[in-house]
Amino acid sequence: MVDSLKRHGRLTQVELAGSTGLSPATVSNIVKELTATGILHTSMTSRSGRRATLVSLARQLGLVAGVHFSSRHLRIAIADATRTIVSQSALPLALDHRADAELERLTLLLSDMMDSLGGSVSDLLAVGLAVPAPVDPRTGMVSATGLLRGWEGIDIAESLTLRIGRPVYVDSEANLGGLAEAREGSARDAASAVYIRVGHTISAGLVVGGDLFRGVNGKAGQVGHVTIDENGPICRCSNRGCLETYAGAPALLSLFPPGEGMQRLSDLLSAAEAGDGSARRVIADAGRHIGIAAASVCNLFDPELIVVGGELAEAGEILMAPMRHSLERTALSSSAGLPEIVGSSFAEWAEVRGAIAIALDHVSVDAGAGAVPITA
Ligand SMILES: [Zn+2]
Secondary structure, eight states: OHHHHHHHSSEEHHHHHHHHOOOHHHHHHHHHHHHHTTSEEEEEEEETTEEEEEEEEOGGGOEEEEEEEOSSEEEEEEEETTOOEEEEEEEEOOTTOOHHHHHHHHHHHHHHHHHHTTSOGGGEEEEEEEESSOBOTTTOSBOSTTSSGGGTTOOHHHHHHHHHOSOEEEEEHHHHHHHHHHHHSTTTTOSEEEEEEESSSEEEEEEETTEEEOOSSSOTTOGGGSBSOTTSOBOTTSOBSBTHHHHSHHHHHTTSOTTSOOOSHHHHHHHHHTTOHHHHHHHHHHHHHHHHHHHHHHHHHOOSEEEEESGGGGGTHHHHHHHHHHHHHHSOOOTTOOOEEEEOSSGGGHHHHHHHHHHHHTEEEETTTEEEEOOO
C-alpha cells in the first residue's frame, strides 16, 4: 500500500483498494493503523459528489531532491514523501557544461536550499538526477559518445555521493520526464506511453506499466538520432541526417539570419506566439520531422499514448498538429487508429518530478524507523 502511494501520490481509499487488490475494509483498517503510527496522513475530499478519504504518506517522513541538468538549464526541487515540492530553484547553464564544475555547484545549491528549510544536506534521504544523455543502468555512466562530452566516463551518482554523502540515482532526462508523466501526469491512465522530449536536443522515454524500458545500455528511445536523410548534415553523434540535425534547437535557430535575435529557443517561441510567420513555419516543419520519427517509434513499440515535453512543446498545437499529420501519413495504420499526441502535464518540471520519483522509489517507509534510504 505504501508502494502504491509512493507511485501515485495521493489516492482515495477506494483507489487504494483498486491498486492493491485488497478489500475496502482491509484498506480502511490498514490506513487507520498506519495513520496512528505516523506513516500515513488522511484528509476528507469529495469525489463525484460523495465524501471520500484521501490518503497520502505523512510529510514529516523526510525529504528527497530531484535535479535536472538539461542542455541549457539546471533545475532543482526538494520534495517530501508526498511529492509535494517545498523548495525549487532554476538557473541557466552554459552549453557544453562539465560534470566536475556542475556537480560542485549543485552541492553548494543543495546545501543552500536545505539551509533555508532549516536542515542540512545530510537530512536528504536520496537524490534523483536527470542528465541530457542516455545513462547505462549497469555502470551509471553516459552510454553514448558525443552526446554529453563533459560528462563522459564519469560515474555520476558516485561522484555526487562523494560530495554530499547521500545516495544518488541517475537516469536520462527523457526517461525521467516520461516516468513523471506516466506515474502522475498526462500518461497516468495509459498502459504504455512514449514521452518525446523536444528541446535543445530530442530524445524519448518509453514507459510500460508505470516503469521505464531502458534497453541494455540505457539507449532505448534515442529518437533524436533516427536517420531522416542518409545524406543529410553531420550530427554531433557523428552520423549523418539524424532527426536532431533537422529539428533540434541549433538546427532551428540556424535557419534565421544572424541579427534577427534568435539566440535561444525562448526567442523562437515568443516570436511564434507573437504570430511571426517564419517562426511558426520553422516550428511546424520541426513537428513534421518529429512526426516521422514518432511513426518509427509507433511501428516498433506500438504505444497507447505519445506525450510531448521539453521546451519546444510550449509551442503547443503549432508543433503538435503537424506532428500528428506526419504521424498519420507515415506510421503503419491500424484499425484502432494511431496513438493520441498530447502535451506534458509538468512542462519544464517533468524531469525534476521524475528524478523525485526515482529518489522516492529508493526510500523505504517503515513503521518503526520512519523513512530510510534502501541500502542494497
Ligand atoms: Zn545523431
